[in-house]
């Protein structure tokens with residue numbers, strides 16, 4: 640006869656088995672996970688930067704508190720060490736349709752690290768003035784945007 644204890648034990652192990660199964664596909668290919676992670680990182684960058692761009696363009700009213708929040712989020716994001724997601728061999732030739740990162744990003748003469756540093760520097764400057772009004776914000780949008788473009792032009796393919 641099954642006691643309550645055995646039944647609940649069975650339920651617990653069934654639940655564990657289900658959750659392990661649910662996790663397994665996500666870790667099946669760590670390279671693909673890394674690709675998704677770096678894309679997620681840039682989606683977060685874009686979501687916050689986009690809010691500031693909309694204010695700079697006058698599409699939404701400037702709001703000092705919101706502007707500062709977006710800029711602080713950006714600054715926090717640039718403090719993450721995302722280097723671990725740029726695994727050599729995870730370029731758009733090996734992972735066609737999954738990534739837009741060009742193989743040149745990993746070449747010996749790659750400037751990706753430098754360009755990433757330029758992004759971090761520009762964002763730190765942006766965060767310093769984002770809450771000080773539209774006139775202070777606008778020039779920094781151009782500066783940060785330039786660092787995005789510089790890197791995309793060199794290392795991000797136009798399409799998947």
Ligand code: HEC
Pocket residue numbers: 674677678679681682684685688737738739740741744751752754755758783784786787788790791794795
């Ligand atoms: C150091 C280089 C570099 C800088 C700087 C950079 N990016 Fe990117 N970005 C990339 C690469 C490479 C990819 C492609 C990643 C992939 O598909 O694996 C990418 C992808 C993206 C994506 C697509 C994410 C997805 O889901 O596929 C967006 C959006 C994006 N970047 C926005 C930005 C914005 C906005 C900035 C500036 C505020 C920026 N990036 C700065 C290199 C850079």
